[in-house]
Amino acid sequence: MSAPPALTLDALGQRCPLPVILLARRIGDVDAGELVAVLSDDEAARSDIPAWCRMRGHAYVGGQALDGGAVRHVVRRLH
């Protein structure tokens, strides 16, 4: 059972590429091994947050559906 995210970012209402930019700007605020959650209702974020993780060497842990169609994307900083 993993720890709760060390940081939660609210990107609701922001359309691509803003949610990913927000994540990229703030990932340094947590330590390696910790989790960041990104709340996004942007359809593109479902593909783009995992793609960003791949490009930057972090882990996409998963996306949890929220009420209203938004998703809570969870990323683990790896380095």
Added chain:
Amino acid sequence: MAASSPAPGHVEPDRAARRPGYLDAVGARPLSVTARNALAAGFSEGWADPDRGHHEGRRARLLLDAARQAYADVLGCHPDELRFVPSRGDAVRAAVDGVRAGRRRVGATVVHSAVEHSSVISAAGRDATSVTVDAMGRVDPGAWRAGVAQPGVALAALQAANAEVGTRQPLTAAVEAARAAGVPLLVDASHTLGSGPVPDRWDLLVADAQTWGAPGGVNVLGIRRGVRWPEQPACRVPVPLIVASAAALEESVASASARAARATRQIERIRAEVPRRIADVAVLGDPVDRLPHVVTFSCLYVDGEALVTALDRAGFGVASGSACATDEVRAAGPSHVLAAMGALTHGNIRLSVLPDTTDDTIESFLAALPPIVAELRARAGAGSL
């Protein structure tokens, strides 16, 4: 604007119709001189109803039959196995509905790749199996085999190649799997017909003639004899359009290898240079087993709509698969093709070169793009990310 010297089989378009930097052949192309002349001749001689018994009708019928024979020669089928309908959606719906009706005792499931044209996904509806694709957009042969072998499958549908990312599908393996399962296969040969080897083992075939330089509004639907097919009312495309599309097809076939060599080289240049000149760009699709004239790449931290607009101001007309790009074809969300591939979807540019796109245009594009991307990233506060 440098003029290129015509090579054998070179397609001569009307240059006045567009900017040299128009790079959206997949979206639409201006008619070549040949196609335009055939269209004019078609309207001059073939405007009457080809089903009528009068002289004018019979003249239109002759032109229609000649055009249909030209298609049959290219496709290696009988002329009476071919119909013409106005849109890809019409062709696909007719194919799906017709086969579902004919095979209703078997089932209604349509098996298709996750990256089919939206008209296929739409016609398949909810009783469908969407077969996953790999990171390059190619359907997984094992998953395809398993999909078509399920009970209750009415039809399998697979594109010959994907026009968004260029990747060719494993048609031979897909045909064999469908045959083994006793399931008819619908091949979407748009973008490949007229430009290379013809898929030879299909039960049904659709192709949008605009993809080989015909005027819009002509789609061919091929149904092999032996496919159980309920009689459906004919969807009539005007004979002049069909005539022009056949002329464009013949011209396309004649120029195919010269066009492919040139386009392959130009696209390879873009594939190699874009990631060299710009950081954090994902160039998508199979680098080798692909349509010669198409390339798609996604730029991290860039707004796709802003990128299209900036490139347009710089003289380049391109398309985009991004959700954040204005594209009337797309509803909410990014391209389903990019999403199915797990690819980066924002900052996406889709280029497709035309038969007469010059090397100078390619170099100008490569020079224009990096400062545009840098500016957009800086403006979004992502310049140092």
